[in-house]
Amino acid sequence: MATDPQDEALSLGLDIGGTKVHGALVSFGGPQPLVRFTARRPTAHGVSGVVDSAAAVVAELLAAAGLTIDRLGAVGVGVPGIVDPVTAEVSHAVNLGIEGSAPLGALLAERLGVEVRVDNDLNVAALGAARVMAGDEPADLAYLALGTGVAAGLVLDGRVRRGASGAAGEIGHVPVVPDGRACPCGQRGCLEQYASGSALDAAWPSRTGRPAPVELLEAASGGDPVAVAVLDEFAAAVASAVRLLVLTCDMRQVVLGGGVSALGEPLLRAVRAALEEQAAASPFLRAIGLAERVTLAPAEVPLAAVGAALLGGGPVGGAEPGADPLRGAAPATPSMNVTTEESC
Numbered sequence: 040m041a042t043d044p045q046d047e048a049l050s051l052g053l054d055i056g057g058t059k060v061h062g063a064l065v066s067f068g069g070p071q072p073l074v075r076f077t078a079r080r081p082t083a084h085g086v087s088g089v090v091d092s093a094a095a096v097v098a099e100l101l102a103a104a105g106l107t108i109d110r111l112g113a114v115g116v117g118v119p120g121i122v123d124p125v126t127a128e129v130s131h132a133v134n135l136g137i138e139g140s141a142p143l144g145a146l147l148a149e150r151l152g153v154e155v156r157v158d159n160d161l162n163v164a165a166l167g168a169a170r171v172m173a174g175d176e177p178a179d180l181a182y183l184a185l186g187t188g189v190a191a192g193l194v195l196d197g198r199v200r201r202g203a204s205g206a207a208g209e210i211g212h213v214p215v216v217p218d219g220r221a222c223p224c225g226q227r228g229c230l231e232q233y234a235s236g237s238a239l240d241a242a243w244p245s246r247t248g249r250p251a252p253v254e255l256l257e258a259a260s261g262g263d264p265v266a267v268a269v270l271d272e273f274a275a276a277v278a279s280a281v282r283l284l285v286l287t288c289d290m291r292q293v294v295l296g297g298g299v300s301a302l303g304e305p306l307l308r309a310v311r312a313a314l315e316e317q318a319a320a321s322p323f324l325r326a327i328g329l330a331e332r333v334t335l336a337p338a339e340v341p342l343a344a345v346g347a348a349l350l351g352g353g354p355v356g357g358a359e360p361g362a363d364p365l366r367g368a369a370p371a372t373p374s375m376n377v378t379t380e381e382s383c
């Protein structure tokens with residue numbers, strides 16, 4: 040039977056995306072993270088819109104749990120943009136309609152009356168994936184987001200790796216096709232031009248208004264040779280991204296996330312087959328076992344919101360900004376056992 044929310048230590052995380060704010064109240068007190076309540080609202084754009092949307096989701100979660108804000112030590116937030124994790128200042132968050140930079144953490148803290156910790160959305164997704172999927176060992180894990188673009192969040196030796204300027208994991212702009220398709224970044228042949236949801240939309244435009252990847256998968260399953268070729272090219276590009284991550288950092292796991300990962304097992308099978316094919320002529324690649332390292336983000340777990348909740352820490356012993364939430368107050372976790380108990 041569920042514990043009364045009044046009696047347990049809960050952490051609150053927000054995953055603020057371009058269209059939705061997804062929030063979760065999570066208990067890290069047991070052997071597995073337990074998502075006790077979730078809430079989702081549309082994202083209003085601009086700085087004040089984002090603060091309003093985030094505050095509304097926090098209020099909804101607290102009301103659902105019958106809690107007040109003073110039960111939380113801090114709120115953790117993931118946003119698509121460049122984030123200074125110490126000052127919680129956000130810049131280049133164009134999907135949120137934020138021009139220039141904004142002190143999002145300070146503004147939200149003022150609104151909520153509690154400390155707010157902010158990081159990039161892929162970093163918190165990687166953090167959540169590491170907590171949920173990596174087991175007891177310090178994780179070497181990449182969360183590879185296949186959405187409008189392609190980028191990865193990296194957790195190395197159990198810690199988020201941001202890089203010298205916060206650009207670690209921006210593998211979507213590694214050129215993989217000489218003189219290939221032009222990329223808005225100014226280069227040609229970038230991985231993003233072949234392995235993203237946008238690339239799939241361009242190669243197989245939706246015929247019926249449903250998501251293009253879904254229609255592509257149906258057509259490929261039905262034996263349409265053009266659809267099969269498009270899916271194979273896409274899977275090969277995603278496999279190249281996985282290979283890049285594993286060969287650069289010897290990642291133990293590469294978790295496929297982002298909108299396209301909703302294709303599920305058929306996508307995973309296609310990517311694994313492409314990895315096997317790429318390794319066929321290379322005893323070196325076969326020895327590394329690329330195909331076994333790639334997995335799917337669990338559809339039922341809001342990994343980014345869970346990671347944001349980890350960032351925020353619990354009411355007791357929350358991690359300091361830049362500290363290591365995976366090794367904070369929360370105990371080690373067996374793999375793949377997060378439970379989504381309740382949603383609202």
Ligand SMILES: [Zn+2]
Nearest residue numbers: 212222224229
């Ligand atoms: Zn590019």
